[in-house]
Amino acid sequence: MEFNKLLSFSLSLVLILSVAESFDYDEKELKTEEGMEAMYDRWRAHHKVSEKSPEKFNAFKATAQLVHNHNKLKKSYKLKINSLADMTNEEYRSAYTHQNLKLPGPGCPACPACPAASGCPACPACPGASGCPAAANAKDLPPRVDWREKNVISPPRWISVDYMALTSIEAINAIRTGQNLVLSQHQVYHCKPTCKISDGIIFDFAKDTGIATLESYPPEIKGCDKSKFGKTLVTIDGNQYPAASAPTEEAVMKAVAQQPILVGFSGKDDEYKAYAGGIFSGPCGGEGKTILIVGYDQDPDGTKYWIAKAAFEEDWGEKGYIRILRTPEGICQMYTYTVMPLKSEETRNIEL
Known part of the structure; x- marks a missing residue:
């Protein structure tokens, strides 16, 4: 569309x-x-x-x-x-659903082996060894994490799922700067140097140009109008794929303990669309979509789960969030695509 x-x-x-x-x-x-x-x-x-x-x-x-x-x-x-x-x-x-996210099919080897198997997408390039950290030891990780409690997650809102990378940039920016800003997908769409869109393109745009806030660059603005960029452009240093070399529960937990991360997810569309609450356990097989993992925890009965922000408003799910069963191998291809933006303590946003 x-x-x-x-x-x-x-x-x-x-x-x-x-x-x-x-x-x-x-x-x-x-x-x-x-x-x-x-x-x-x-x-x-x-x-x-x-x-x-x-x-x-x-x-x-x-x-x-x-x-x-x-x-x-x-x-x-x-x-x-x-x-x-x-x-x-x-x-x-x-x-x-993510128009450019194709999750690996059955039998596709994990990155960084970058397979040429039929039906398998190209692996994302890892930016050096630091981009593919080894699986963490679960004993060294916090028993629970919920970044919503630290006021670094922007309020649930409708956002085109192709632009969910913005939610991860919002989170790392809030962690590093203390500014909980909502970013404009419209500025990225109109001002990026290519007609294509992907998580990588959004991360590159944030690194090279900076992303305006939704307040300064609302949907009503047509075309790329740099005079409307506002006072602040949010920037990052780049991105990495934290579970590329080891698509495991421990590797994803290690990343989420540092910051919210994007993951691919193939929960069946009909059930996902109508989700109301509880721990989603399948069925899988839906179109690829990206969600923002903001934490993990477990129920009193010991059932482990991920906490994820979706591309919906508070009317959907658990006030815009979904809990997903947390398993060693990951349900619905959850560990096959993971990515997070990088922003150091020294990296400053562009103040216009």
């Missing part, structure tokens, strides 16, 4: 996501077409959605049945009929 069309569509989602969170239904409504249509109309009124089409109604019906059937089972997480319930697969994949 073209960025401006996606932006317009996504801004409408922001308005939808700002309304009341809960939507209740009666099981009887699921049993007939008339009941489902009445339920859909109630949902549209609840979320102030004017658009209606057979395609979106069919998507809503499928979501409602999925939520109802899933929640009758004793799963580790729940689903809900949220404000994304009538998104078609095409709409969802355009808005909420």
Whole structure:
């Protein structure tokens, strides 16, 4: 989807996501077409959605049945009929999956062996030995980490998932400078020197040019207008792939203990879209998406999990976050793509 069309569509989602969170239904409504249509109309009124089409109604019906059937089972997480319930697969994949992230398929060797196997993406280049640290000893790590408690995570908001790298830059900038700034994906889109977008391009742009805040460079600005960059451009030193040489739980924990990091994730789209809370344990097999791991912990019963920020507002999941089952090998390809920005204590932002 073209960025401006996606932006317009996504801004409408922001308005939808700002309304009341809960939507209740009666099981009887699921049993007939008339009941489902009445339920859909109630949902549209609840979320102030004017658009209606057979395609979106069919998507809503499928979501409602999925939520109802899933929640009758004793799963580790729940689903809900949220404000994304009538998104078609095409709409969802355009808005909420990473267009340039291709996670390795079964049998693909891990980096840095950089395979040429069929169906395996090219490995990211590690910036020297420091870019591929060895797996950590779990005994040396904190038992729990939650960067939200340190006020370095920006508030949940809709952001194009292709630009989730911005959330990791926001976090390391807050850790290093004490400034909790929200960055502008619109400035990056309009001012980057290439029409392509990837995490690497965003990190390079932050290093070479600096990224403006959303406050100074809002969506209303058209084109690349350097006069609107504002007072501060956030910069970084580069990036590294912390679990490239050892895609293990310990390696990711070691990185997250230092700062929030981006990981690739292939949770099944329908369940991920309707996630309401609890520890997501699968199914997998969805389109690739990046999420920001902001911590890890475990339940009183000993179930370990990751804490991740997604590309949604507080209406989704656990106020914009998801907990994901933490295992040695990583569910849904979680350890096959990990990346984090670098910013030293001495690196200063550009003050205009």
